[in-house]
Amino acid sequence: MTISKQDVEHIALSARLKLTEEEIKLYTKQLDSILECVDLLEQIDTTDVRPTAHGVELFNVLREDEVEPSLPQEKALINAPETEHGFFKVPRII
Amino acid sequence: MQLYTLTVHQLSELMAQKKISSVELINAYLERSSKIEHKIQAFITHTKEEALAQARIVDAKRMQGEELSPLAGIPVAINDNICTAGLKTTCASNILNSYIPPADATVVTRLKNAGSILIGKTNMDEFGMGSSTEYSAFTPTKNPYALEAVPGGSSGGSAAAVAAGEAAFALGSDTAGDIRQPAAFCGVLGLKPTYGYVPRTGLISYASSLDQIGPLARDITDLALILNAILGHDPKDSTSATVDVPDFKAGLVNDVKGLRIGLPKEYMEAGVEGKVAAKIQEAVKQLEDMGAICVEVSLPHTEYAVAAHYIISCAEASSNLARYDGVRYGLRVEAEDVLSMFMQTRSQGFGDEVKRRVLLGTHVLSSASYDEYYTQALKVRTLNKQDFDQVWTQVDCLLTPASLTTAFKIGEKAQDALAMYLSNFCTIPVNLAGLPALTLPFGLADGMPVGLQLIARHFDEQTLLRVGYSLEQNTDQTSLKPDLDRE
Numbered sequence: 001m002t003i004s005k006q007d008v009e010h011i012a013l014s015a016r017l018k019l020t021e022e023e024i025k026l027y028t029k030q031l032d033s034i035l036e037c038v039d040l041l042e043q044i045d046t047t048d049v050r051p052t053a054h055g056v057e058l059f060n061v062l063r064e065d066e067v068e069p070s071l072p073q074e075k076a077l078i079n080a081p082e083t084e085h086g087f088f089k090v091p092r093i094i
Numbered sequence: 095m096q097l098y099t100l101t102v103h104q105l106s107e108l109m110a111q112k113k114i115s116s117v118e119l120i121n122a123y124l125e126r127s128s129k130i131e132h133k134i135q136a137f138i139t140h141t142k143e144e145a146l147a148q149a150r151i152v153d154a155k156r157m158q159g160e161e162l163s164p165l166a167g168i169p170v171a172i173n174d175n176i177c178t179a180g181l182k183t184t185c186a187s188n189i190l191n192s193y194i195p196p197a198d199a200t201v202v203t204r205l206k207n208a209g210s211i212l213i214g215k216t217n218m219d220e221f222g223m224g225s226s227t228e229y230s231a232f233t234p235t236k237n238p239y240a241l242e243a244v245p246g247g248s249s250g251g252s253a254a255a256v257a258a259g260e261a262a263f264a265l266g267s268d269t270a271g272d273i274r275q276p277a278a279f280c281g282v283l284g285l286k287p288t289y290g291y292v293p294r295t296g297l298i299s300y301a302s303s304l305d306q307i308g309p310l311a312r313d314i315t316d317l318a319l320i321l322n323a324i325l326g327h328d329p330k331d332s333t334s335a336t337v338d339v340p341d342f343k344a345g346l347v348n349d350v351k352g353l354r355i356g357l358p359k360e361y362m363e364a365g366v367e368g369k370v371a372a373k374i375q376e377a378v379k380q381l382e383d384m385g386a387i388c389v390e391v392s393l394p395h396t397e398y399a400v401a402a403h404y405i406i407s408c409a410e411a412s413s414n415l416a417r418y419d420g421v422r423y424g425l426r427v428e429a430e431d432v433l434s435m436f437m438q439t440r441s442q443g444f445g446d447e448v449k450r451r452v453l454l455g456t457h458v459l460s461s462a463s464y465d466e467y468y469t470q471a472l473k474v475r476t477l478n479k480q481d482f483d484q485v486w487t488q489v490d491c492l493l494t495p496a497s498l499t500t501a502f503k504i505g506e507k508a509q510d511a512l513a514m515y516l517s518n519f520c521t522i523p524v525n526l527a528g529l530p531a532l533t534l535p536f537g538l539a540d541g542m543p544v545g546l547q548l549i550a551r552h553f554d555e556q557t558l559l560r561v562g563y564s565l566e567q568n569t570d571q572t573s574l575k576p577d578l579d580r581e
Contacts, residue, residue: 003457007457008453011453011456011457011460012453014456014460015412015440015452015453015456016416016419016433016436016437016440017437017440017441017444017449017452017453018434018437018438018440018441019441019449023449027449027450027453030450030511031450031453031454031457033512034404034454034511034512035454035457035467037401037404037512038401038402038404038405038467038471040397040398040401041398041401041402041405041467041470041471041474042466042470044395044398044470044473044474044477046470046473046474046477049473049476049477050473050476051469051472051473051475051476052472052473052475052476052479053303053472054289054303054333054528055289055303055475055479055525055526055527055528055529055552056288056289056290056335056528056552058290058332058333061332063329071196071197075196075197076196078194078196079193079194079196079422079423079424080421080422080423081420081421081423081424081425081426082426088421088422090421090432090435091428091429091430091431091432091435092431092432093431093432
């Protein structure tokens with residue numbers, strides 16, 4: 001096994017997913033078989049190979065810092081589950 | 095003559111000659127949908143009234159003699175992960191099932207400016223994660239050639255809609271072959287442009303370094319017309335290319351004489367079905383008869399592409415999907431404290447495959463696994479790209495199967511995430527390298543469409559269209575129609 005039940009519980013918390021006991025068991029088994037398959041990559045010697053983040057070369061895009069029209073506040077809030085005084089509202093944090 | 099079987103350029107001609115109006119055309123499509131949509135289930139949302147209203151506007155402009163785009167008045171289906179202002183855009187997910195985008199995606203704006211009529215939003219695998227549309231949170235779409243088979247995915251609704259005559263063309267998105275594999279399964283054409291050639295502004299992100307919007311259509315001329323409308327720089331997308339866009343329609347030539355076409359041996363040795371291999375050989379013979387020079391080439395890291403892609407796409411997905419937390423949009427499951435609210439919202443909102451990929455992505459990005467999995471996958475991505483750079487010194491484009499098999503049965507792979515992912519073996523290396531690729535039908539095998547895939551250099555869509563157009567003009571294998579009325 002390359003991944004344990006405890007690993008999956010830990011990852012699920014990091015990923016903010018609440019899993020049932022049954023899901024944890026299932027995902028442990030499934031992730032293990034996926035990781036076993038991708039372990040194929042270990043065979044390749046990549047000592048002198050640089051990582052590639054994009055298939056096409058990209059460059060930083062900069063522009064003058066000028067104010068331009070953007071999404072108005074009321075439009076930005078139309079899909080919010082709960083709002084108050086023009087803000088997103090969430091349950092109590094502290 | 096059935097209007098719903100014609101190509102965009104044929105319909106455009108009929109409208110220009112005032113033989114039909116856009117309202118008549120939209121009505122013909124709506125009538126077609128009313129007869130077959132219950133069998134195919136290609137759409138999540140239909141836009142009847144709004145489509146007819148837009149068609150009346152286009153007709154009025156035409157009556158006034160206004161010069162119109164060839165796409166004006168033509169019904170288009172848009173994948174449900176591409177934002178449409180004021181119209182529900184769900185990504186086929188419960189977490190976004192009532193999401194109304196405040197703005198159009200750039201591609202939607204461009205099509206609307208061309209006068210295309212949005213006829214509906216099409217079904218897909220949730221967030222684009224899947225290869226059959228079985229991972230849609232709502233319903234699986236059926237293959238118009240055999241209702242017990244999948245249409246492919248993730249843009250399966252778009253492919254099925256074009257094949258079944260429910261839209262004249264469609265826009266899908268392609269992260270691992272999500273336009274090309276369903277196009278091949280449903281007997282239509284699908285094109286994934288070079289990464290960055292089509293702006294992603296308004297495409298709901300899955301794996302940002304791999305995602306690309308592209309068209310599904312019924313012939314090469316239609317693809318050229320759509321590329322003319324949607325390609326080009328958008329300042330709102332920082333990964334959008336600043337490369338000039340040629341007139342693809344004007345550049346169509348029926349000539350492959352002297353063109354060098356590579357046949358990567360790794361694709362044919364990967365367990366391709368015999369009946370698919372036979373059709374590929376037939377296509378090679380056809381191209382050689384037309385004067386192309388077909389040579390075997392090698393892309394030695396092909397067998398590692400799926401594993402590298404799996405890691406990279408899940409890593410990017412785990413980061414992109416962190417935004418669904420019940421705060422700004424989408425589903426919220428109420429809870430006592432904010433952490434429980436996040437966790438319950440995401441657990442109830444995401445489907446099984448999405449959770450699996452988010453978990454895998456979180457794992458490979460964790461500090462203990464980062465170098466072993468993520469960095470190694472990015473290095474293999476470099477090797478994959480170098481393979482292609484190497485073959486471009488020998489050939490002008492590549493020919494491969496679009497898929498190792500024809501469309502598989504509904505339920506055949508749905509419980510096996512790995513087998514599902516492997517069904518994109520032929521299409522995945524292209525996304526890693528950011529290359530343009532086209533799939534087009536090449537006849538049937540046991541009644542199901544077989545697809546060819548053509549791959550070219552970055553920003554060389556013209557070569558793809560040239561080979562496709564030449565095949566189309568010289569054989570009758572690229573134009574397929576399902577018989578949906580027999581059942």
